[in-house]
Amino acid sequence: MKKALKLFIPIALAFTFTFCNSNAEKIDDGLVEDNATKQAVQETKLNAQNVFNSMPDRKEILKLIDEQKIDYNADLLNDPNSVNKYNIEFTKAANLGIYGSDLTIASSFDQTQESMVFLKCVNILASDLGVSNAFDQKMFDRMEANKQNKDSTLEVVTGAFKKADEILKSNNRPATSAIILAGSWIEGLYVSCQIAQSLNSESVTKTILTQKESLKNLVVMLEASNLDETAHFMVTDLKVLLTNYQTAEQLKTTDVATIKDIALTVTALRKKIVAGS
Secondary structure, eight states: OHHHHHHHHHHHHHHHHHHHHHHTTOOOGGGOOSHHHHHHHHHHHHHHHHHHHTSOOHHHHHHHHHHSOOOOOGGGSOOGGGGGGOOSHHHHHHHHHHHHHHHHHHHHTTOHHHHHHHHHHHHHHHHHTTOGGGGOHHHHHHHHHTTTOHHHHHHHHHHHHHHHHHHHHHTTOHHHHHHHHHHHHHHHHHHHHHHHHHHTOHHHHHHHHTTHHHHHHHHHHHHTTTOOGGGHHHHHHHHHHHHHHHHHHHHTOOOGGGGHHHHHHHHHHHHHHHHTO
16 A cells, blocks of 8 residues: 555646646647737746646656556545535636546546546536537547556546647636646645655655745746636745745755645645635
């Protein structure tokens, strides 16, 4: 079980790594009419790429998964029964990112039934946000056809989120796209902190401490995205998290106690998001 839990870290972050890359690949400037929105889209693009550049390669992550026999622990993931309580754009977008990470985790562990449950959650929120075309029957069929290939399954999920990202950007909604990315990043860090503390693992702590740069870029990206008032707490809490990272960095240790405040902050932030408040 310890080996399984350690592997949850790269799996939980795998979707985030790939989505960051996709988020930065294509923006059709001709579809953005408002100059302020155009600038926000461009800054989101650049900072999403910076987030991605500070993270490890997806193929290396999947290699770790394939090399070890691991178990599945659904208790670390968001409750699928919560999906219907997300009733404003911010909570829908943030939890779309969270469920996207959870879908990738379930798929990576060959949990077909739970994958479909998380996929349903993703589809519900995507439809509410006006990006249901990204999660159409073709996407479902491709997932079914590639279910034996974890790399291909991740590519299918990522491709769908890339399409959703392009739809949102073309409709002058860079903030919604940025919030989806932030949700997936927060989920990955939350899971990592839970594991580090439960295992008292310095190796997991090291993984967590390497995310300071991606966090900095995430904050810059969100600040450039013209967030509305309902989303401001996310930036505020992520700035507190950045301060926690700076304090931890000064300690120059990899003891699990080093990330105590990081874990407390990200857990509280994630709790707010999944609660729908």
